[in-house]
Amino acid sequence: MLLNGATAQTYNPLWVPPTLTGTTFSLSLNQTNKQFFAGKTTLTYAYNNNDFWGPTLIMNKGDKVQINLTNTLVDTTTTHWHGFHIPAIMDGGPHQTVPAGTTWSPSFTILNNAATYWYHPHLHEFTQQQLTRGAGGLIIIRDAEEAALALPRTYGVDDLPLVLTSRRFTTNGANANFVVTNSAYGDYLLANGTLNAQVSLPKQVVRLRILNAEIERSYNLGFSDNRTFHVIGTDGGLVEAPIAVTRVVLAVGERVELLLDLTADTVGATLDFKAYNSGQARDFPGGEPATSGPFGSLLNNTTFNLLHINVSAATANPITTRPAVLKTNSFWTANDVTRNRTVTITGGFPGSATPLFTFDNTSFSLGVFNQTVNLNEVEKWTISNTSGFSHSFHIHDIQFNLISRTGGLNAGVKNYEAGWKDTLFVAQNQSVSFLAKFDTFASYSNPFMYHCHFANHEDEGLMGQFLVVNNAVEDLAISSFTRTGTNNQIVLQFKATPGTTYTLQFSNDATTGSWVDIGSVTSDGTAVTFTETDPTRLAKARGFYRVALPKIWY
Ligand code: C2O
Numbered sequence: 001m002l003l004n005g006a007t008a009q010t011y012n013p014l015w016v017p018p019t020l021t022g023t024t025f026s027l028s029l030n031q032t033n034k035q036f037f038a039g040k041t042t043l044t045y046a047y048n049n050n051d052f053w054g055p056t057l058i059m060n061k062g063d064k065v066q067i068n069l070t071n072t073l074v075d076t077t078t079t080h081w082h083g084f085h086i087p088a089i090m091d092g093g094p095h096q097t098v099p100a101g102t103t104w105s106p107s108f109t110i111l112n113n114a115a116t117y118w119y120h121p122h123l124h125e126f127t128q129q130q131l132t133r134g135a136g137g138l139i140i141i142r143d144a145e146e147a148a149l150a151l152p153r154t155y156g157v158d159d160l161p162l163v164l165t166s167r168r169f170t171t172n173g174a175n176a177n178f179v180v181t182n183s184a185y186g187d188y189l190l191a192n193g194t195l196n197a198q199v200s201l202p203k204q205v206v207r208l209r210i211l212n213a214e215i216e217r218s219y220n221l222g223f224s225d226n227r228t229f230h231v232i233g234t235d236g237g238l239v240e241a242p243i244a245v246t247r248v249v250l251a252v253g254e255r256v257e258l259l260l261d262l263t264a265d266t267v268g269a270t271l272d273f274k275a276y277n278s279g280q281a282r283d284f285p286g287g288e289p290a291t292s293g294p295f296g297s298l299l300n301n302t303t304f305n306l307l308h309i310n311v312s313a314a315t316a317n318p319i320t321t322r323p324a325v326l327k328t329n330s331f332w333t334a335n336d337v338t339r340n341r342t343v344t345i346t347g348g349f350p351g352s353a354t355p356l357f358t359f360d361n362t363s364f365s366l367g368v369f370n371q372t373v374n375l376n377e378v379e380k381w382t383i384s385n386t387s388g389f390s391h392s393f394h395i396h397d398i399q400f401n402l403i404s405r406t407g408g409l410n411a412g413v414k415n416y417e418a419g420w421k422d423t424l425f426v427a428q429n430q431s432v433s434f435l436a437k438f439d440t441f442a443s444y445s446n447p448f449m450y451h452c453h454f455a456n457h458e459d460e461g462l463m464g465q466f467l468v469v470n471n472a473v474e475d476l477a478i479s480s481f482t483r484t485g486t487n488n489q490i491v492l493q494f495k496a497t498p499g500t501t502y503t504l505q506f507s508n509d510a511t512t513g514s515w516v517d518i519g520s521v522t523s524d525g526t527a528v529t530f531t532e533t534d535p536t537r538l539a540k541a542r543g544f545y546r547v548a549l550p551k552i553w554y
Pocket residue numbers: 080082120122253394396449451453
């Protein structure tokens with residue numbers, strides 16, 4: 001049963017998530033509740049005792065950060081740092097489970113550019129449920145290059161975070177619960193978790209950091225007077241110069257940073273930020289005509305309000321102009337590419353032999369590595385969508401640059417997609433290509449994920465795993481091998497570069513066995529010594545060691 005009649009003409013103040021700063025961040029995922037509708041309680045998940053969603057983490061490029069994430073739910077979770085270039089084992093994907101009542105403490109160095117990222121649960125088969133209940137938060141990375149620009153950056157004043165999603169509710173007595181499955185599209189828009197949100201923005205240039213945190217819906221963003229606004233950032237950094245637009249389509253998982261110029265507006269005037277989703281094709285997620293059912297919604301194929309803006313007086317020292325130039329991005333080119341790879345999105349035809357979405361007709365398995373990439377190679381990936389619907393493709397570890405989008409709905413790379421990205425929209429019968437370098441982090445045992453960011457599609461198995469492996473082992477011959485000491489330890493020595501960290505690997509069989517990382521050593525000289533102390537391996541009649549170069553963990 002839908003909650004009809006809840007379309008208040010009155011507005012609610014936009015909730016702005018609190019911030020956490022520094023290099024140590026404490027997060028605790030909790031179950032709580034919120035009254036979205038007066039007198040009706042909705043069970044929600046949130047981080048740090050908010051009632052929906054979580055605090056915004058502000059991090060600085062170059063800092064080594066530690067996060068202490070405590071799971072106070074009765075269920076397992078994971079928390080993924082979406083868009084971050086970090087070791088796979090720190091990534092918070094489906095392998096880094098955090099059981100109920102435990103704390104996970106990843107730490108890593110921030111290598112990403114200044115931009116807007118986010119964190120969210122990534123537990124295989126439960127991502128939709130945990131996201132729907134409200135678990136998630138934004139991360140703002142700052143860096144020196146961005147800090148040197150005259151851009152608005154007073155959080156919540158002229159630099160506003162805006163998390164867009166929607167929910168379907170069922171009512172039962174005093175409760176209005178989220179429909180957590182069988183609902184791709186919500187009926188009620190939530191801006192930072194607020195229904196019918198309004199905000200006061202000062203009469204100056206303001207920055208909006210927008211995340212599409214939906215399950216499936218895309219937003220065709222624009223302002224009610226059709227004014228021009230400017231895109232300054234994509235998923236993974238600033239674009240080279242502000243890009244003038246009147247509409248921006250934002251798919252699930254994507255972020256965009258906008259400059260909205262209110263200098264010519266009158267104090268007291270109002271403006272609506274809207275999703276111009278009416279008249280969209282069926283391939284546009286949320287363009288379907290149905291108003292109910294699994295793929296219907298009261299918001300489908302309609303134009304609806306995202307945020308009601310009241311123009312208020314300018315702040316002291318307002319930003320009143322746009323920088324003409326933002327930065328120089330060195331994107332990869334076809335000449336850099338050493339490998340082409342195609343990932344095909346298949347299935348998704350209900351009633352056929354392939355009802356579920358898959359990559360390359362292969363069901364997802366946590367134990368299967370679907371792709372192997374060589375460390376430091378620039379690859380061209382083509383995501384070819386032959387499946388029954390459109391998708392939002394996300395890849396962990398890297399930021400890419402889009403080079404082509406052919407066939408299907410709205411072909412072509414949009415001018416406002418000309419920046420570093422980690423998520424892309426691929427319509428049905430469309431192919432999208434990107435270039436990316438897989439550098440810094442390698443492992444023979446910890447994979448990164450790629451998947452559709454529609455949480456329902458991800459949960460049903462539209463996900464794959466890739467390893468980034470370091471094959472530069474040929475110069476790393478082990479020069480001495482001795483067994484010594486009372487428990488017959490093995491001491492290995494090999495040539496080394498000072499300051500470089502080397503990973504030792506072991507296998508039961510040099511040709512047919514799989515190699516497992518057993519440790520890493522950082523060299524302080526021209527040679528490295530590794531001492532094997534593991535009793536299980538020491539007790540073996542036969543075993544093989546090799547050295548891989550270099551895994552930078554922190
Ligand atoms: Cu935002 Cu693999 O996810």
